[in-house]
Amino acid sequence: MGFIDEIKAKAKLGKKTIVLPETEDIRTYEAAEAVLKEGTANLILVGSEEEIAKNKGDFDITGAVIVDPKTYAKTDAYVEKLVELREKKGMTPEKARELLLTDYLYYGVMMVKMKDADGMVSGACHSTADTLRPCLQILKTKPGVKLVSAFFVMVVPDCDMGADGTFIFADSGLEQNPDPEKLAAIALSSAESFALLTDKEPIVAMLSHSTKGSAKHADVDKVLEALRIAKENAPEGLLLDGELQLDAAIVPEVGASKAPGSPVAGKANVLVFPDLDAGNIGYKLVQRLAKAEAYGPLTQGIAAPVNDLSRGCSAKDIEGVVAITAVQAMAEA
Ligand SMILES: CC(C)(COP(=O)(O)OP(=O)(O)OC[C@H]1O[C@@H](n2cnc3c(N)ncnc32)[C@H](O)[C@@H]1OP(=O)(O)O)[C@@H](O)C(=O)NCCC(=O)NCCS
Numbered sequence: 001m002g003f004i005d006e007i008k009a010k011a012k013l014g015k016k017t018i019v020l021p022e023t024e025d026i027r028t029y030e031a032a033e034a035v036l037k038e039g040t041a042n043l044i045l046v047g048s049e050e051e052i053a054k055n056k057g058d059f060d061i062t063g064a065v066i067v068d069p070k071t072y073a074k075t076d077a078y079v080e081k082l083v084e085l086r087e088k089k090g091m092t093p094e095k096a097r098e099l100l101l102t103d104y105l106y107y108g109v110m111m112v113k114m115k116d117a118d119g120m121v122s123g124a125c126h127s128t129a130d131t132l133r134p135c136l137q138i139l140k141t142k143p144g145v146k147l148v149s150a151f152f153v154m155v156v157p158d159c160d161m162g163a164d165g166t167f168i169f170a171d172s173g174l175e176q177n178p179d180p181e182k183l184a185a186i187a188l189s190s191a192e193s194f195a196l197l198t199d200k201e202p203i204v205a206m207l208s209h210s211t212k213g214s215a216k217h218a219d220v221d222k223v224l225e226a227l228r229i230a231k232e233n234a235p236e237g238l239l240l241d242g243e244l245q246l247d248a249a250i251v252p253e254v255g256a257s258k259a260p261g262s263p264v265a266g267k268a269n270v271l272v273f274p275d276l277d278a279g280n281i282g283y284k285l286v287q288r289l290a291k292a293e294a295y296g297p298l299t300q301g302i303a304a305p306v307n308d309l310s311r312g313c314s315a316k317d318i319e320g321v322v323a324i325t326a327v328q329a330m331a332e333a
């Protein structure tokens, strides 16, 4: 079974409830039909009956619960809670009501916050900043984790590197220029995400344009400092090394020649990029040129699972991310 089929099989056992707030986008309905047919999650769609009937085309979404913020019985409770959470940031009851009635992403996040849903998936027609800002503001970081970060699960066809072609790429979606402490936190969260989603041992490479001192630069020093911090905080036995170039990280012969003795070189399956430019460009290169499946940006370190999508995603990508979100929610329970 491939990565996503294994995830779907797990998701079916938990049957979590996932919110899809982007009811203006036809891909939402195509994905919803597939999710409901396969039984990987229960679904909540946010919007009015009329909007949804107009936007859904011929897709069959029987079984999805439709929540209209204007009439839903819990909207007042969401307004009250949002004010309580964001009062110090200037949130008033009037602003909260206006926001929740007009921005379905905020509404969906409040449903997760109030435990009326187990997770949310959006980002097919909203930028990552607009998708993640409500989650960061309302759900916040999980206790004991330094920051929320974003990763992709990449499944590369006909590839014997990584875990038979499956990798995590991080951070490819959120933290623009992580300092060493943040980069270390990204590495440790990514190792946990890999273990959770693949049931395989994470092998973590801190990527750079240098391998073991082959280049000198402040950017290399940043990765080395991140590695030092990550090692200090890592669970015992975690395979983690750097600084490694991409080829040294994933190609066994290159790893053996550039970084002999490294426990990671040549077999890494978790790739930690030095910044978001590298991570975002890197995932899109592999997705578009190697025709890899790319699931994400998935969040980690957040108090409840809310995941993003690329605006270039397909309905199949949404369907996959719904199943992944359900599996993350099962781990939270
Ligand atoms: C996600 C992002 C929008 C957050 O930044 P922002 O909008 O400027 O918002 P702020 O910095 O005001 O942060 C909003 C809240 O989120 C929190 N936050 C921001 N980044 C965070 C992180 N990585 N982890 C945890 N909390 C975070 C802030 O502390 C703040 O909380 P507060 O409002 O309670 O004080 C920003 O990091 C971003 O644009 N990232 C790049 C996204 C992108 O374009 N990716 C490429 C395509 S995938």
Ligand SMILES: CC(=O)OP(=O)(O)O
Pocket: 123, 126, 127, 128, 172, 173, 280, 296, 297, 309, 310, 311, 312
């Ligand atoms: C992840 C990502 O790059 O998102 P988008 O393509 O929507 O900017």
